[in-house]
Amino acid sequence: MSSKTNYSYIGIAFIILVFGILFVPKIVDRIKNDDVSRSDRISNMPDNNFSNKDKLMFLEIDGEAKKVPEFSFTNQDGKTITNKDYLGKVYIVEFFFTTCPTICPIMSQNLVQIQDRFKSIDGLGMASFSINPSHDTPEVLKAYAEKYGITNPNWNLMTGDREAIYRLANLGFNLYAAENDAVAGGFEHSGNFALIDKNGFIRSRADQYGNPKIYYRGTITEAEKYDDDGEEEEISMLKEDIKKLLNE
Template identity: 55%
Template sequence: MNKKYTYVWVSLIVLIFGIIVVPRIVDRLQSGTVVDMDRMNIVPQEKGLSYVLLNKVKRKVPSFQFINQDSLLISDKDYIGKVYVVEFFFTSCPSICPIMTENIVTLQNYFKDQPDFGVASFSITPDYDTPKVLKQYAKKYGITDIDWHLLTGNKEAVYDLANSGFNIFAAEMPDSPGGFEHSGLFALVDRQGYIRCRLDKFGNPIVYYRGAITREMGKNDYGEEEQISVLQEDIQKLLQE
């Protein structure tokens, strides 16, 4: 083919691409859909909250079975049909746990008339945190919701649930306050047992919510903002699903 005609055809194709395709790409960039739809670790949602993925599969709370502060056997099945918050804590924690508990008590009081709201607090010092100790802790901090279970049991099972089941770090560390290290994060679980979250302003999933910053504090020393307000909003969204 004559080179002249080849150049004409190439120019024509480029022109058509620019007229038809480029404006669409610009529109998607401006609306944020390119960013949102390219995320690998969430299921895009038209509205509501996103599902957290593991190997492209919706991440679900693994099976568990522990004893609560009333010496009752509680499992993941007891939470089916409820929207609940998950945390890992210990009663002798001298640092962030009291703040975390205060934050969840705030949520407990806000959702006091919601029978489908619950909390699962797993002790990372189960040898010390017996049902009796957990009962005293519940009384001290005003834990009254019958669906807020402070859970204790097999130590290995607790740490496996934290680090593998939820990817919420917890470990024994002698040099840390109280001899243990944990992240202070909250997970949010829907009625079917799936871990859910919202997207941040950049379209990234937050996955977990900061639990060691109160609304009154606003921010921590690292400039991270409190997320109890957004957690409260997201609990409400799941309760309305």
């Protein structure tokens, strides 16, 4: 090997050494201080190059995009949570109750899976409203959160005035909820999720006819693919659309 080649290797090694001395400590400090910005983390997620045709639709009523109605309830930590606490965040809305023997456990498991998929993103939240608020006190909701592994600080399980919750479900979101002694658990409700953008608007992708789908089926897991009626899971779709809104 010629001396010229040796000098070249020495030069390259010197450059690498200088780079390490100058920049590696800064990178380490940035990671230690959690100074990796939200946009950095989102941009490193796969499948984030969306075109305009992939943008999600707004649900429009009388020509106006529908926003989440104002609400104020108590969460599992005894704190008052309002719709304003979610501004600047992408979040999922559901209606449930802790003693539900049918679809609620599946819905909760699906949301926990989404929580874990986006655990490094601080801009994602969930809003779970109990339709049995007389039973689902903050203490009961706290135990439910621990049971299902709910750790996202932006995931609020909420209780409060019964009429206000039912009005929010049936009129605010058009997500059906009702008390019914004839069904298992004594209550019935929609198994769908609503997806909300950072500005509080209800968003979704278009269906085959170009209209907004509005909601996402929450009662079938990704692993199942289809339920007994042949309905397809939409959790994978919801994950994709969350990423789109996080990037807006």
